[in-house]
Amino acid sequence: MTALAHVLEPWHRSARATAGLYGHFIRLAFLKYLAYRLRYYTGVISYTIFVSGYYYLYTALFESRVPGPDGVATMGGLTVQEMVTYIAVGWIGRSFYFNNIARELMHQIQEGQIAMQLVKPFDVQAVMTFEAAGESAFRLLMFTLPISVVIVPLFGINLPEDPALLGWTVVSFILSLMVYSQINFLTGCLAFYMKNISGVLRAKMVSADFLNGLLIPFSFFPEWFQTAVGFLPFQAVGYIPVTIYLGKRPGNELWIALGIQAAWAVGLYLAGRVVWKRSVRTVIVQGG
């Protein structure tokens, strides 16, 4: 009887085995994307095209701006050189933290594979988060580094004056990955309630790039809109790391910024748990 209870007790694992299990998913995701690495070569070209497009748009914009009393045109507190850096670092970071968890979750729910995920002895949200980490580890090597090698010299991007800021930018982008993967997980959970969320995903992607600050720095926005985006998690994805790189967060502001990111990462993870628990109850898998 006691032996049977032992068998039935769910997920009876040592902490080490659990760590090993989830660590395995990082490795698996890395290997999975390694098989598709060819796709990322064209991605390098695409990202260079994105950055070039905004480079031309913003340089034209700064040239049309009336210069300040010191003869330098600034906008939203940025010079044209800082603006180009802003765009380049923003897109380089995006090449690292980006993932498609929401779409994956949608496919699993639509095709009923979610049933198999639910049967297995692990926490689906944690697995997807670790897979996102594995994907990003892959992207860092095969995507972010090649892109940096192309974009940094092409647009003459300078390192931050204080080299330590480079390190903090990296830390900040890792937190971006956490926030972004949880936003995606929550969006993917919508597929429990709607059959087709591809339009929602498309809307989310473009609006996220906008609300991230990837397309336009927040400091360009009118006051009321800056306040509004300050309440959203998206600033923790794109805007904070780039402003850290540019040295716009001196002293204590750096710690506050990183704290905001960490708080969103934890908060959204917990929200994801709650939503997941509720949503799973609604699942009906037909056959399979």
Added chain:
Amino acid sequence: MQLEQRRQRTLAASIRWQMGIFGAYFAQFIKTRLAYRMDFFVDTFGVMVSIIIQLAVLTTLFGKVTALQGWTFEQVLFIYGFSLVPLGIFNIISVNLYQFADRYLIQGKFDRVLLRPVNTLAQVLCESFNVSGLNEIVLGTAIVIWSGMRMQLEVGALDVLAVLVMGPTAALVYLGVFLGITSISFWIEDKMGIAPPVYNVIRFSRYPLTIYSLPVRVLLTFVLPFAWVAFYPASWFIGEGNLHSVAALTPLVGLVVFSGAVLLWRRGVANYTSTGS
């Protein structure tokens, strides 16, 4: 017997016959989509949000300057709106091109296409439509009209005719470029290919060409001729006078690009060997 009768049809009759078939294709497609009515609204939502974001970007940027290298807000908006119309037309008919290499060549659906006595290209294009492209056409037109009214453009009958000709022929530029790229997959088997980076160059066509450096302008005019999608045709209405006659070349460019792609497609079809599946 029937085959011989078909051969004797005149060109006009043949075109009418083929058009009837593709009308039926479209009717069938609409019927299958009606089963998923919600999808249309969900996709519409996606398109609307991306257009609203783009308008927000332009509005924010023009909050900082009075003109973008001499181009006013209304002029830039006019070009952006104009670019949406060919994009919408292109999006409606081109969904199958994107997946062509994978679905038709690798999975072997192209064998079936070849067995039918109808134009192969038209079959591939008409087997699937992306109805949400209608949103781009409608919203693009609305943006063009709104910015045109703000600029107090005087529009005559000739101008209306010009738009009606230039809009669809500008879409031929998109279609031609991507058909050309798709045709390459007859020789090089590659699931994704070079289409995504080229697709991303489309965004360059939203803004006035003069903001780009000379090499980029040459590229967009002659190599990936996306400048003919919005900037040149829109210059019929706006900007310096010396580009007005250039705008009239749009239909020619569209036809040349598209014809070149069709020739490449035909060679590709002749070169096709089935995977046997």
